[in-house]
Amino acid sequence: MISEAAHGHPGGSLSCVDILTTLYFDKMNVKPDNPKWEDRDRIVLSKGHAAPALYATLAKKGYFSEKILSTLDKLGSILQGHPDMKSTPGLDMTTGSLGQGLSAANGMALAGKLDKKGYRVYVILGDGELQEGQIWEAAMTAAHYKLDNLTAILDFNGLQIDGPNREVKNIEPVNEKFKAFGWHVIEIDGHDFDQIDKAIEEAKATKGKPTLIIAHTIKGKGVSFMENQVGWHGSAPNEEQRQKAIQELEGSGV
Amino acid sequence: MAMATREAYGKALVELGAKNKNVVVLDADLSKSTKTADFQKVYPDRFFNMGISEQDMMVTAAGLATCGKIPFASTFAIFATGRAYEQVRNSIGYPHLNVKIAATHAGITVGEDGATHQSIEDISLMRGIPGMVVINPADAEETRQAIFAAAEHYGPVYIRLGRMAVPDIHDQNYKFELGKGEVIREGKDVAIIATGIMVAIAIEAADKLKEEGIEATVVNIHTIKPIDKDLIVEVAKKTGKVITAEEHNIIGGLGSAVAEVLSEEYPVKIKRIGIKDQFGQSGSPKELLKYYGLTAEGIVKNSKAILKIS
Numbered sequence: 001m002i003s004e005a006a007h008g009h010p011g012g013s014l015s016c017v018d019i020l021t022t023l024y025f026d027k028m029n030v031k032p033d034n035p036k037w038e039d040r041d042r043i044v045l046s047k048g049h050a051a052p053a054l055y056a057t058l059a060k061k062g063y064f065s066e067k068i069l070s071t072l073d074k075l076g077s078i079l080q081g082h083p084d085m086k087s088t089p090g091l092d093m094t095t096g097s098l099g100q101g102l103s104a105a106n107g108m109a110l111a112g113k114l115d116k117k118g119y120r121v122y123v124i125l126g127d128g129e130l131q132e133g134q135i136w137e138a139a140m141t142a143a144h145y146k147l148d149n150l151t152a153i154l155d156f157n158g159l160q161i162d163g164p165n166r167e168v169k170n171i172e173p174v175n176e177k178f179k180a181f182g183w184h185v186i187e188i189d190g191h192d193f194d195q196i197d198k199a200i201e202e203a204k205a206t207k208g209k210p211t212l213i214i215a216h217t218i219k220g221k222g223v224s225f226m227e228n229q230v231g232w233h234g235s236a237p238n239e240e241q242r243q244k245a246i247q248e249l250e251g252s253g254v
Numbered sequence: 255m256a257m258a259t260r261e262a263y264g265k266a267l268v269e270l271g272a273k274n275k276n277v278v279v280l281d282a283d284l285s286k287s288t289k290t291a292d293f294q295k296v297y298p299d300r301f302f303n304m305g306i307s308e309q310d311m312m313v314t315a316a317g318l319a320t321c322g323k324i325p326f327a328s329t330f331a332i333f334a335t336g337r338a339y340e341q342v343r344n345s346i347g348y349p350h351l352n353v354k355i356a357a358t359h360a361g362i363t364v365g366e367d368g369a370t371h372q373s374i375e376d377i378s379l380m381r382g383i384p385g386m387v388v389i390n391p392a393d394a395e396e397t398r399q400a401i402f403a404a405a406e407h408y409g410p411v412y413i414r415l416g417r418m419a420v421p422d423i424h425d426q427n428y429k430f431e432l433g434k435g436e437v438i439r440e441g442k443d444v445a446i447i448a449t450g451i452m453v454a455i456a457i458e459a460a461d462k463l464k465e466e467g468i469e470a471t472v473v474n475i476h477t478i479k480p481i482d483k484d485l486i487v488e489v490a491k492k493t494g495k496v497i498t499a500e501e502h503n504i505i506g507g508l509g510s511a512v513a514e515v516l517s518e519e520y521p522v523k524i525k526r527i528g529i530k531d532q533f534g535q536s537g538s539p540k541e542l543l544k545y546y547g548l549t550a551e552g553i554v555k556n557s558k559a560i561l562k563i564s
Contacts, residue, residue: 038322085320085349093320094349100341103310107317107325110302114278115321134341137310145302 003242005073011232013053015217032062046101047126063090099132128160143182157219190215260358262394264289266401319351331360331373347383361501363539372534378506380412392453399430435482441469445489452499459553504528
């Protein structure tokens with residue numbers, strides 16, 4: 001998909017795809033034939049540059065044909081470079097400008113509380129975007145309003161465009177920071193399906209406060225030459241690289 | 255009677271809240287100044303104080319809107335449109351969400367707080383966002399009706415409100431229509447097109463001009479976007495000379511919008527009255543209006559200049 005578009009963010013897409021898979025195929029209460037069903041669980045991809053991972057998941061789930069995936073980023077496509085809720089069926093929020101998704105998810109969670117609805121709201125955060133001030137404004141809001149119907153999942157692959165987080169601007173200690181902001185925090189291996197499953201259940205059972213799942217992930221997961229490589233943040237593979245990547249991903253059963 | 259449009263906003267919100275259960279209100283620690291505290295008193299469950307975090311407030315409002323709520327997000331105009339510009343643009347404007355941004359303390363009549371708090375660019379910023387409706391009511395009754403109209407309209411709306419009390423121009427018989435200007439006076443010599451607090455001042459100017467035998471048309475453009483092109487062209491045809499008056503930078507606001515319409519449709523001589531591309535300063539609202547030429551005298555002087563009468 002990304003290689004066809006010759007543009008996109010393969011590294012950060014691959015690091016969160018296991019999380020998206022668990023959410024859409026196991027945890028979330030959604031109806032692909034009725035994407036705007038008002039009782040559905042919602043998801044905000046705050047790290048909007050991982051859109052290809054979300055699009056692939058939505059297609060697999062049946063929101064639209066997998067054939068459409070090859071139109072990513074192309075003029076007139078329903079799959080915009082960053083998620084556009086007006087274009088793509090199944091998208092709950094428009095994102096792409098970093099740091100804004102948690103606030104949007106809070107709004108959805110507040111609406112759920114107000115309407116006494118049982119739906120849950122998930123938000124996928126990138127590590128680099130924790131450098132945005134708005135994330136911390138929103139972290140304060142979620143705790144203040146006791147949004148226990150909200151689960152944030154941090155795709156912590158440790159790398160951002162200019163290099164490792166710790167070199168660009170250190171975001172650690174994330175766990176202690178969120179705890180200090182009044183959140184319940186769980187740390188897991190973000191590629192271990194069992195751990196992802198358990199963490200989401202623990203978040204559901206946590207009352208009176210929002211939960212952050214810190215998912216330790218590998219940027220470019222599943223593709224040997226992309227794993228932990230900063231260079232694969234925002235570049236598309238060529239044909240040879242694409243074939244090798246697909247071979248490796250299919251071989252690993254992803 | 256005189257009342258600040260922010261006062262009228264607070265009262266209108268309470269009235270609207272009773273009629274529409276989907277209306278929710280957000281504020282960023284200025285609820286006593288923006289008057290959203292009026293709503294909070296009656297509907298505490300539907301009021302969210304976001305603290306001093308305008309960016310978070312705007313996107314939280316967006317999230318609420320995706321769930322069918324009609325959020326009114328309020329703070330001072332400088333913060334609503336300046337601090338949170340990109341949030342408004344990307345999380346409200348681009349997804350065309352049903353968020354109403356009701357910003358108070360617009361313009362220089364904020365007064366004593368000075369330039370940091372005096373928004374003179376907000377119309378320009380909001381007007382540039384595709385699909386954003388921009389309303390600048392002139393008095394209490396127009397504000398009340400504009401708030402109801404904004405709630406009726408699906409999509410993002412920016413409503414510009416003021417701190418200072420302004421005279422009543424309209425009574426309950428007035429019918430506010432989104433996107434339609436209002437002719438308040440008819441006169442053949444010059445058209446004064448005004449918005450917000452400048453409408454009352456334009457009427458005062460028209461009275462003064464009349465004493466000198468000059469007949470001015472006065473038009474109230476409460477909806478700056480989408481603008482009432484037909485009416486603007488009509489008054490330009492009738493008078494051949496147009497003055498615009500706004501409490502905003504002359505770049506990007508009403509004057510620019512009118513110039514855009516007329517230069518394309520019916521070019522006539524235009525003079526723009528507003529803040530002349532400079533920052534404000536501390537002072538009383540009245541002193542500031544005088545200092546920056548936003549007075550009846552200022553409009554009279556410019557009208558004579560455009561008519562080449564000394």
